[in-house]
Amino acid sequence: MRIVVVGAGMAGVQTAVALRDQGHEGEVLLLGAEPHQPYDRPPLSKDVLLGKAEHSRFDIDFPGRGIELLLGRRATGLDPVRRVLGTDGGELEYDRLVLATGARPVALPGQSARTHLLRTHDDAVALKGALRPGARIVVVGAGWIGAEAATVARRLGCEVTVVEAAPVPLAGALPAEVTEGMRGWYAEAGVELRTGAAVGGIVDGDVRLEGDPGATVLLTDGTELGADAVVVGIGARPDTGWLDGSGIVLDDRGAIAADDRLRTSAEGVLAVGDCASFPSARYRTRLMVHHWDNAVQGARVAAANALGGEQQYDPVPYFWSEQFGRMVQYAGHHCPGDTLLRRGDPEAADWSALWLRDGVPVALLAVDRPRDLVQGRRLLERRTPLDPALTADPAVQLKAA
Ligand code: FAD
Structure with missing residues (x-):
């Protein structure tokens, strides 16, 4: 069975690796539009920009894992009925296809050379x-x-x-x-x-x-x-324009509308990472998550389901950002109307904030409080009710009511 993965970013690379980890012995083709060896993006705005690292390439032995890399090769169209992917280097047939084309940054009109x-x-x-x-x-x-x-x-x-x-x-x-x-x-x-x-x-x-x-x-x-x-830096949109005319259903933000198994509207085609959205049973809404952890976690599920599995994808989303000497971490998904509970003084060096719905935490923001993040994430995953008074005291560990 030939599985083609389109997009050699985190989601595509992790899908290809997971296919091997999960025992797939047939062909794995990984197509990437960029000419470079696949690399990780978060270091680009941190160590690479700072000059501490020259690149952020993944340390993966692609040939050794039996993953055929087709770099500098862009997918240009898809015929899911014939199971043929159009590319700028000719057509590719597939048995299963995983779409992982990520997102494109939004540009301002009339940009200068600077x-x-x-x-x-x-x-x-x-x-x-x-x-x-x-x-x-x-x-x-x-x-x-x-x-x-x-x-x-x-x-x-x-x-x-x-x-x-x-x-x-x-x-x-x-x-x-x-x-x-x-x-x-x-x-x-x-x-x-x-x-x-x-x-x-x-x-x-x-x-x-x-x-x-x-x-x-x-x-x-x-x-x-x-x-x-x-x-x-005004945002990014799913890179899905090349799917026009393929019949693959997109949502109203232009993301590939996957189901809770990361399957698309076309038989044998899955989607993962920044290019896709999925229905969250946990948060009862469709989520489009443009963060690293989603690309990693989603890839394992996409690989399992490409191989005939029935794994549900229902993560507690997570991301981090390193800004102005602080580690900012967020887990979960909150909505307007959820109750904000502060944990510590926001003027202090470190603090957290939680969002509760009916006493149950749905999201957590931690500024230089990694322990809150780890403990809080567990509570979010288990939907554990919290005692607001205890939770608000930053000296008390985050735990169930
Ligand atoms: P991408 O990484 O965008 O990879 C998609 C790949 O598909 C690209 O290489 C693209 O060239 C290729 N492609 C697109 N179209 C085609 C086509 N038609 N044919 C073939 N290939 C195609 N997240 C965090 O949680 N924390 C962070 O600190 C953080 N920092 C970030 C810093 C930067 C500068 C950026 C840009 C992102 C950061 N992110 C961070 C977000 C995170 O990197 C992304 O969520 C993640 O890279 C998504 O992975 P992906 O594989 O879905 O998409």
């Missing part, structure tokens, strides 16, 4: 070259990527301004009551944070300095920010 996205190894190398001491760096977006890029740029001695359209940082991920206090992290690091500021355009050259080779970020309120480089 504009950088941060998704690929090549992006990180290009941006690193611009992060020279004293360089003026404007980061558009105070989300996860923007915060990490700003952290590194500042550590490398750049002058950093972060422009965010929302009134607070991380507005897309967390409620304002939690993120409001994070403003101080920017100030403390010497980063200027301009919230409620929309970017109207970016043009080549500093319009205020004749002959300057930089760029100007034009804000809609008329402000002009001179920049030697601009980093755009």
